[in-house]
Amino acid sequence: MTVGLTETFEEPAFVPYLVAGDPGYEDSLAYVETLADAADVIELGLPFSEPIAEGPTIQEAIVRALEEGMTPERYLAFVRELSVETPIVCMTYYNLLYQYGDEPGPRPFVRAAARAGIEGFVVPDLPVEEADPLRAACDEFGLDLIFIVAPTTEGARLARIRELVSGYVYVQARMGTTGAREDVSGRTAASLARIDGWSVPKAVGFGIKTGEHAERIVRAGADGIIVGSALVEIVASGEDRAAVTDRIATKAAELKRGALAGDE
DSSP states (O other), rough: OTTGGGGGGGOOEEEEETTTTOOOOOHHHHHHHHTTTTTTEEEEOOOOOTTTTTHHHHHHHHHHHTTTTHHHHHHHHHHOOOOOOSSSEEOHHHHHHHHSSSSSSSSSHHHHHHHHHHEEOOOOOOOGOOOOOHHHHHHHHTOEOOOEOOOOHHHHHHHHHHHOOOSEEEOOOOSSSSSSSSOOOOOOOOOHHHTTTTOOOOOSSOOOOHHHHEEEEEETTEEEEEEEEHHHHHHTTOOOHHHHHHHHHHHHHHHHHHHHTTTO
């Protein structure tokens, strides 16, 4: 298994998420590139029509991107066009991967993603029990495969995730869908304790909104923070590109500072 993304967690990592193509192709390029100054890894959403893991904020972003014409092919072109050194992880749903290309299964898309510069995948709707084909394709083309560990994940499923995960593990801080919250979940420390000793870094997402949240999550034992909705809300503000870019840069710097402060 590849370990490329693991190396980006030498210090507490900031892993932001945006939807590719939201609210339009050129604006989205600018916003993702703005994140690169503060981000250690960027999770870039490939829009899918049934995003079951997402809350309203990200669902609306996905709708905007789809309405602007984002497709798997345009997504790969988008990644190729990005002027960033920060590793890009594709976050999407398994049907898009499985249906892509001239043969069934995830291999054609993984191959195309690797050629475009993608370094890993998060696939929220793929059960670990059915993940062997994607794991094999990722191994073949040198990509990491990140799994989400929910507060209720346990037993044989948790053990299997530990066997197959690479890069980092996405620790879901709370039950439900994505979305910024006014406070972080008190269950985070317990969730992190259940996977203590794993060989990959632990990045916590779902609900992180402020630098203070980020600091508390890292102090609880996380190796990084994943933030989506708090950034997508800025994109959705309707302000012009310059204003949104400035706000994204400010929020990203705040969240990275908070993560670093949690390790002091």
